[in-house]
Amino acid sequence: NAGVMQNPRHLVRRRGQEARLRCSPMKGHSHVYWYRQLPEEGLKFMVYLQKENIIDESGMPKERFSAEFPKEGPSILRIQQVVRGDSAAYFCASSPPGGDSNQPQHFGDGTRLSIL
Amino acid sequence: GQQLNQSPQSMFIQEGEDVSMNCTSSSIFNTWLWYKQDPGEGPVLLIALYKAGELTSNGRLTAQFGTTRKDSFLNISASIPSDVGIYFCAGAYTGTASKLTFGTGTRLQVTL
Numbered sequence: 001n002a003g004v005m006q007n008p009r010h011l012v013r014r015r016g017q018e019a020r021l022r023c024s025p026m027k028g029h030s031h032v033y034w035y036r037q038l039p040e041e042g043l044k045f046m047v048y049l050q051k052e053n054i055i056d057e058s059g060m061p062k063e064r065f066s067a068e069f070p071k072e073g074p075s076i077l078r079i080q081q082v083v084r085g086d087s088a089a090y091f092c093a094s095s096p097p098g099g100d101s102n103q104p105q106h107f108g109d110g111t112r113l114s115i116l
Numbered sequence: 117g118q119q120l121n122q123s124p125q126s127m128f129i130q131e132g133e134d135v136s137m138n139c140t141s142s143s144i145f146n147t148w149l150w151y152k153q154d155p156g157e158g159p160v161l162l163i164a165l166y167k168a169g170e171l172t173s174n175g176r177l178t179a180q181f182g183t184t185r186k187d188s189f190l191n192i193s194a195s196i197p198s199d200v201g202i203y204f205c206a207g208a209y210t211g212t213a214s215k216l217t218f219g220t221g222t223r224l225q226v227t228l
Contacts, residue, residue, distance in 0.1 A: 033215065042119060042204055042218035043159070056215055091158050104149055105216060107158035
């Protein structure tokens with residue numbers, strides 16, 4: 001399966017711990033996007049990255065959240081000192097290089113984060 | 117942040133019926149996308165629209181990019197049980213290599 005791969009699928013953390021969510025884009029894709037979805041709501045944009053660069057982080061909370069997409073390896077969304085309100089489904093999407101407008105974003109199956 | 121308004125919020129229909137839903141925005145988008153999401157899974161792309169007025173079909177699905185660039189419509193003909201799910205519209209300002217703004221979703225349930 002050459003789709004967007006996210007892991008883990010489910011993650012449980014206690015308040016104050018750190019959460020690391022991973023995303024491997026589709027083969028040949030170099031643009032990665034992270035979205036958050038609360039129950040019964042649509043997805044909300046968090047951050048857009050290309051290899052080693054953050055392009056748009058306008059949807060990222062100012063504190064505790066960070067994202068990276070290194071030259072090698074998956075993209076990581078990191079949440080430090082998690083709180084109950086961080087419980088949500090986090091989705092990653094990817095698209096090809098070059099900003100080709102005929103290649104829309106394709107999504108992974110998400111990581112469901114639960115904070116105890 | 118901005119969120120697109122979708123209507124209806126939910127609908128119950130009988131198998132074989134046609135379905136229409138729409139998505140409206142207070143601002144202009146250059147690209148409209150329609151996704152379907154099943155429980156526990158990520159959104160799956162159904163149709164992408166790139167020009168105002170464009171009408172595009174994918175099997176029993178037909179979507180239109182509104183001429184004002186502020187709305188889009190999705191129709192499903194002859195619904196079947198596997199059409200059950202949540203349908204989301206999404207808009208992008210500068211092609212699809214940019215952030216997507218998602219709608220509030222339309223939950224579709226199909227009865228036999």
